[in-house]
Amino acid sequence: MSAELTREEIARYSRHLIMPEVTIAGQRRLKDGSVLLVGAGGLGSPAALYLAAAGVGRIGILDFDVVDESNLQRQVLHDTNWIGKPKLESARSRLTALNPHVAIETHATALDSGNALRILANYDVVVDGTDNFETRYLTNDACYLLKKSNVYGSIFRFEGQASVFWPDRGPCYRCLYPEPPPPGLVPSCAEGGVLGILPCVVGGIQATEALKILLGIGEPLVGRLLLYDALAMSFDELKLRRDPKCPLCGENPTIHELQDYVAFCGIGRGEDADDESAFHGPSSCRHCTPPHSSGSLREPAGAGRASGATRCAASQALIAAMSSGVRRDATCAMQSGASLFRRPTFQLPICPAT
Ligand SMILES: [Zn+2]
Numbered sequence: 468m469s470a471e472l473t474r475e476e477i478a479r480y481s482r483h484l485i486m487p488e489v490t491i492a493g494q495r496r497l498k499d500g501s502v503l504l505v506g507a508g509g510l511g512s513p514a515a516l517y518l519a520a521a522g523v524g525r526i527g528i529l530d531f532d533v534v535d536e537s538n539l540q541r542q543v544l545h546d547t548n549w550i551g552k553p554k555l556e557s558a559r560s561r562l563t564a565l566n567p568h569v570a571i572e573t574h575a576t577a578l579d580s581g582n583a584l585r586i587l588a589n590y591d592v593v594v595d596g597t598d599n600f601e602t603r604y605l606t607n608d609a610c611y612l613l614k615k616s617n618v619y620g621s622i623f624r625f626e627g628q629a630s631v632f633w634p635d636r637g638p639c640y641r642c643l644y645p646e647p648p649p650p651g652l653v654p655s656c657a658e659g660g661v662l663g664i665l666p667c668v669v670g671g672i673q674a675t676e677a678l679k680i681l682l683g684i685g686e687p688l689v690g691r692l693l694l695y696d697a698l699a700m701s702f703d704e705l706k707l708r709r710d711p712k713c714p715l716c717g718e719n720p721t722i723h724e725l726q727d728y729v730a731f732c733g734i735g736r737g738e739d740a741d742d743e744s745a746f747h748g749p750s751s752c753r754h755c756t757p758p759h760s761s762g763s764l765r766e767p768a769g770a771g772r773a774s775g776a777t778r779c780a781a782s783q784a785l786i787a788a789m790s791s792g793v794r795r796d797a798t799c800a801m802q803s804g805a806s807l808f809r810r811p812t813f814q815l816p817i818c819p820a821t
Pocket residue numbers: 638639640641642643709710713714715716717
């Protein structure tokens with residue numbers, strides 16, 4: 468360990484230092500630590516703010532977007548003065564003002580198979596705040612190949628998910644979602660909307676997990692999928708198992724290097740999450756045997772509780788299936804229909820940044 472704390476840092480982090488789980492030794496670990504945020508949008512905003520405030524010594528942010536007025540309802544890292552300007556510049560300005568003791572490193576690029584390993588290799592922990600499936604699978608695979616912990620989060624409307632994919636300690640994202648959904652099946656936040664404060668909760672959970680990993684304390688969300696429902700104000704947890712047949716982390720892996728994720732996800736190059744044309748497509752599920760239409764999984768009208776949080780029979784079956792290890796059935800239904808429930812219990816990991 469190398470980083471000594473300055474007098475100013477000791478004053479700044481005093482509420483950390485008095486906790487026996489942190490102390491000066493833990494704060495020095497944070498100062499020595501580094502986190503890469505993939506995306507400076509909805510999830511990346513609270514994560515970046517709290518990681519910087521906590522004193523993580525080096526924070527990398529990867530984004531190539533500019534601040535749009537419609538971002539400001541939830542992307543609290545940015546403000547009105549930065550509309551039309553790069554998110555990375557906004558982020559650097561805000562985070563440096565918040566805590567000048569942390570180094571902010573910006574990567575003005577999309578993550579791709581050509582740069583992912585090089586960029587991710589420079590950080591201890593990766594926080595996945597991506598807004599598309601290509602980058603999500605890419606981040607997962609790169610983290611696994613580099614043996615980096617990958618703190619995952621996703622949001623949609625009133626619901627969120629979080630987990631930690633930590634190579635050799637638990638399952639990876641591919642164990643949970645072996646294949647991306649058919650292009651167009653899952654609505655984006657631009658289509659479906661998102662409660663502005665939702666990413667605060669999920670991004671905050673991601674930042675919490677990143678800090679715990681750096682500090683080496685607590686129980687990380689490894690092998691667990693946390694489900695947050697803002698309408699019901701409830702948290703549920705599903706156990707995740709490593710899939711022995713996972714092509715990445717299974718017993719006979721077939722993925723040993725990064726892939727062509729655009730082809731894998733079946734989405735045309737150049738489409739971004741704000742391009743709604745990227746989200747129009749088939750409404751049947753190609754993973755199920757026999758195939759079914761997403762409509763067959765819809766919750767019957769009027770079946771919800773007053774809170775709107777009642778699970779339909781299909782989603783209850785999903786939980787049972789997933790809990791009992793019938794992973795593919797649960798995954799399949801989650802990918803095909805759950806996000807289309809009138810009151811979704813599950814949703815796909817999409818669209819945190821837009
Ligand atoms: Zn896996």
